[in-house]
Amino acid sequence: MSNLVTKDHTQAASKSKPNGIWPKRWQTNSLKVRLILSTLLMTMILLPIVGVTLSNAFEQQLYISLKNELKASSYSIFTVAEVENSTLVMPELLLDNQFNISQSGLYALITTLPVPSIDSGVKQVQPINSKDPLWQSQSLLTLTIPTLLPQPEVGTTQLTTINLQNHQHLLYSFSVSFSDNGQAFPVTLHLIKDQQASLAALHHFRQQLWLWLLVLMAVFIIVQVVWLLWTLKPLTQLTHELESIEKGEQNALNSRYPDELQQVTQQLNALLVTEENQRNRYRNALADLAHSLKNPLAVIQSQPGINSSGQEQLQRINQIIEHQLKRAQSAGQSAWHLGVQIEPVLDKLLTTLAKIYRDKAITFNVQLESKFTFKGDEADLMEMLGNILDNACKAANGQVAIKITAQHAKLIIEIADDGIGINESQQAVILSRGGRADTYQAGHGIGLAIVNDLVASYQGQLLIANSSTLSGAAFTLIFDL
Amino acid sequence: MRLLLIEDDLALQANLQTHLQQDNYLVDVASDGEVGLFQGQEYPYDAAIIDVGLPKIDGISVIKKLREQDISFPILVLTARDSWQDKVAGLDAGADDYLTKPFQAEELLARLNALIRRSVGQSSPLITNGPLSLNTKSCQVEVNNRAIKLSSSEYKLLEYMMLHLEEVSSKAVLTEHIYDQDFDLDSNVIEVFIRRLRKKLDPNNNYNFIETLRGRGYKLKRIQSQ
Numbered sequence: 001m002s003n004l005v006t007k008d009h010t011q012a013a014s015k016s017k018p019n020g021i022w023p024k025r026w027q028t029n030s031l032k033v034r035l036i037l038s039t040l041l042m043t044m045i046l047l048p049i050v051g052v053t054l055s056n057a058f059e060q061q062l063y064i065s066l067k068n069e070l071k072a073s074s075y076s077i078f079t080v081a082e083v084e085n086s087t088l089v090m091p092e093l094l095l096d097n098q099f100n101i102s103q104s105g106l107y108a109l110i111t112t113l114p115v116p117s118i119d120s121g122v123k124q125v126q127p128i129n130s131k132d133p134l135w136q137s138q139s140l141l142t143l144t145i146p147t148l149l150p151q152p153e154v155g156t157t158q159l160t161t162i163n164l165q166n167h168q169h170l171l172y173s174f175s176v177s178f179s180d181n182g183q184a185f186p187v188t189l190h191l192i193k194d195q196q197a198s199l200a201a202l203h204h205f206r207q208q209l210w211l212w213l214l215v216l217m218a219v220f221i222i223v224q225v226v227w228l229l230w231t232l233k234p235l236t237q238l239t240h241e242l243e244s245i246e247k248g249e250q251n252a253l254n255s256r257y258p259d260e261l262q263q264v265t266q267q268l269n270a271l272l273v274t275e276e277n278q279r280n281r282y283r284n285a286l287a288d289l290a291h292s293l294k295n296p297l298a299v300i301q302s303q304p305g306i307n308s309s310g311q312e313q314l315q316r317i318n319q320i321i322e323h324q325l326k327r328a329q330s331a332g333q334s335a336w337h338l339g340v341q342i343e344p345v346l347d348k349l350l351t352t353l354a355k356i357y358r359d360k361a362i363t364f365n366v367q368l369e370s371k372f373t374f375k376g377d378e379a380d381l382m383e384m385l386g387n388i389l390d391n392a393c394k395a396a397n398g399q400v401a402i403k404i405t406a407q408h409a410k411l412i413i414e415i416a417d418d419g420i421g422i423n424e425s426q427q428a429v430i431l432s433r434g435g436r437a438d439t440y441q442a443g444h445g446i447g448l449a450i451v452n453d454l455v456a457s458y459q460g461q462l463l464i465a466n467s468s469t470l471s472g473a474a475f476t477l478i479f480d481l
Numbered sequence: 482m483r484l485l486l487i488e489d490d491l492a493l494q495a496n497l498q499t500h501l502q503q504d505n506y507l508v509d510v511a512s513d514g515e516v517g518l519f520q521g522q523e524y525p526y527d528a529a530i531i532d533v534g535l536p537k538i539d540g541i542s543v544i545k546k547l548r549e550q551d552i553s554f555p556i557l558v559l560t561a562r563d564s565w566q567d568k569v570a571g572l573d574a575g576a577d578d579y580l581t582k583p584f585q586a587e588e589l590l591a592r593l594n595a596l597i598r599r600s601v602g603q604s605s606p607l608i609t610n611g612p613l614s615l616n617t618k619s620c621q622v623e624v625n626n627r628a629i630k631l632s633s634s635e636y637k638l639l640e641y642m643m644l645h646l647e648e649v650s651s652k653a654v655l656t657e658h659i660y661d662q663d664f665d666l667d668s669n670v671i672e673v674f675i676r677r678l679r680k681k682l683d684p685n686n687n688y689n690f691i692e693t694l695r696g697r698g699y700k701l702k703r704i705q706s707q
Contacts, residue, residue, distance in 0.1 A: 295582060
C-alpha cells in the first residue's frame with residue numbers, strides 16, 4: 001500500500017510544475033522565437049517613436065524660422081513708418097516686393113492700439129474690429145481684411161493663425177508705441193503669411209521621413225534575421241549532432257563550437273565518455289564476478305556422483321547469480337540513452353543463431369521497414385532480442401519471422417515462429433512472473449524473465465500472443481522511438 | 482577422438498578430463514591460452530573445448546588465431562559470461578557452439594559429440610557403412626545387427642575411421658588420435674589393432690572393410706548396403 005502511495009506522489013509531483021508567471025500559451029521555449037519577437041518589438045516601437053520625434057522637431061523648427069522671418073519683416077516695416085501729427089505715414093512701396101504684389105501670400109496691416117484704461121488698474125486688451133486699419137500693404141488691397149485681430153501689449157508679440165481665403169495663414173502681431181510730440185501713439189503691426197508653402201514642405205518632409213523609416217525597418221528586420229540565424233547556427237548544429245548521437249550515428253560532439261558553448265559541449269563529451277567507460281567497467285566487474293562465482297559451481301557440478309537434488313540446488317544458485325547480475329548490468333535506468341542501430345545487432349544474432357541451430361536449418365524472415373534505432377544500450381538490446389530469438393529457434397520447426405516497424409512513435413519488434421505456440425494460461429504465467437530469480441523453479445529458463453526485466457527498465461512492453469502468420473507464438477516488444 | 486581442452490581452472494580441467502576420458506576421448510589439456518594455441522596449431526585435433534577467460538591469451542583470441550591459420554576442427558566455447566554479446570563474440574570469432582558455466586557433464590558430451598559428427602558431415606549419432614554400424618553416443622558397434630565387443634582402443638580406432646570414410650590415414654595420424662600425447666609411438670601397435678579389428682568385424686573376410694595401402698596407411702572402404 002505504501003508503495004502505491006509513493007508512486008502516486010511522484011506522479012503528481014512531476015505532472016504539475018509551473019515554470020513561470022506567464023500563462024502557458026504565452027510561453028515559448030524557442031530562443032529563435034524569443035529573439036525574433038524582441039527584434040520585431042524593438043523595430044515596431046522604436047522606429048515610429050524616432051519618426052514622430054523627428055517630425056515634431058522639424059515642424060517646430062519651421063515655425064521658429066517663420067517667426068524669425070516675420071520678426072525681421074516687422075522691423076523693416078517699422079523702420080520706414082513715421083508718425084506725423086497723429087497720422088501714420090507710410091511709403092507707397094515697401095522694400096520687400098512681396099508686400100507690393102497683390103495676393104502674394106505675405107501681407108501687412110497696422111491698426112491702432114487703444115490705450116488701456118488705467119483707472120480700473122487692470123490692463124484689458126480686447127481684440128478690436130479692424131475694419132479701418134491705419135495702413136495696409138498693397139498685397140492686401142484686393143482681399144477682405146480679417147476682422148478680429150489680436151492686440152498684444154506694447155513691446156510684445158503674438159503668433160496665431162487665421163483663416164484667409166480658406167487658407168491657413170500665420171498671423172504675427174507686434175505692438176509698438178510711436179512718440180508723436182511727446183504723446184504716445186501705440187500701433188499694432190500684423191503680418192500675415194500664407195502657410196501653404198511651409199505646410200507643403202512639412203508634408204513632403206514627413207512623407208520622406210516615413211518612407212525612409214519603413215525602408216530602414218525592413219533592412220533592420222532582414223539584418224536581424226540574418227544575424228540571428230548566424231548567431232544561432234551553432235545551436236542548430238548542436239541540436240543536429242545530439243540527434244545523430246541519439247540515433248547512434250556518432251558518439252561524440254565533433255564540430256567546433258563558439259567559446260560560450262565550448263564548455264558545455266566539452267563537458268557533454270566528457271560525460272558521454274565517462275558514462276560509457278563506467279558502464280563498461282561495471283559490466284567487466286560483474287563479468288569477473290560471474291566468472292569467479294561460476295567456475296567453482298562448474299567444478300562442483302562436474303564432479304562425479306552429484307545426486308539430482310544437489311544438481312537442482314546448483315542450478316538454482318546459478319540462476320540467481322545469473323539473473324541478479326544481468327539485472328545489475330542493465331543500462332535501462334540510465335538517464336542518457338545513446339541510440340543503437342538495430343540492423344547490425346540483429347544480423348550478428350542471426351549469424352550466431354544460424355550456427356547454433358545449424359541442424360534445424362531455420363529460415364529467418366526479416367522485415368525491417370527502415371534503419372531503426374533503439375534508444376538504449378547495445379548489450380541490453382542484444383540480450384532481449386537474443387533471448388526471444390533463441391526461444392523462437394528452439395520452438396520453431398524451420399521458420400522464424402522478425403518484423404520491425406514503427407507506429408505512433410513506438411518501435412515495434414515482433415518475433416514469431418512456426419512451432420506449436422504457447423497457450424493462454426502459459427502466456428499469463430510467463431508475463432506474471434515476478435522479478436525475483438529465486439521464485440523460478442529449477443529447469444525453467446530465465447531468459448524470458450530477463451527480457452521482462454529489461455523491457456520494464458526501458459518502460460517498454462512485452463506482449464505474447466499467437467502469431468497471425470505462422471503457427472507458433474509471437475513475442476512483441478514495444479519501445480518509445 | 483583426440484580433444485584439446487583449454488581451461489585454466491585446474492579442478493574443473495581435471496573433472497572434465499575424467500568425464501571425457503570415460504567417454505573414450507583422448508584429452509590433451511592446456512591451462513593457458515598460449516600453450517593451448519601452440520597445441521592447437523601443432524596437433525590435428527578432432528575438436529577443442531576452449532574457455533573464454535584464459536590467462537596470457539584469452540579464449541576468443543585463441544579461436545581467432547586458430548581460424549586465421551585455417552585450422553578447422555570444431556570448437557566448443559565454455560563461458561562464465563552468459564550474455565548474448567559474449568555468445569555472439571565467441572561464435573563470431575569462429576567457435577561452433579557455446580556452453581555456459583556451470584553445465585552438466587552430459588550436456589558437454591552431447592554437444593561435443595554433435596559438433597564432431599557435424600564436422601565430418603554426419604548429423605545423427607548412428608554412423609552406418611553397409612552392414613557395419615557404430616553409435617557414437619552409446620559406443621556400440623554392430624555388424625549385420627550383431628553386437629561386436631571392442632576394446633577401448635579398438636573402438637577409438639574404428640570410430641575415427643568411420644568418421645573419415647574413404648580417407649587414407651597414416652599410422653602416425655591414427656596413433657595421434659588414439660593415444661595420449663606422451664605415448665611412445667610404435668607403429669606396430671596400430672598394425673596389431675587393425676588385425677584385431679578385421680578379425681572381430683569380418684571373421685570370414687566377406688567385406689574386407691579395411692584396406693591397407695602399402696607405405697601410406699589404412700582406409701575404411703565405403704560399402705553399399707545390399
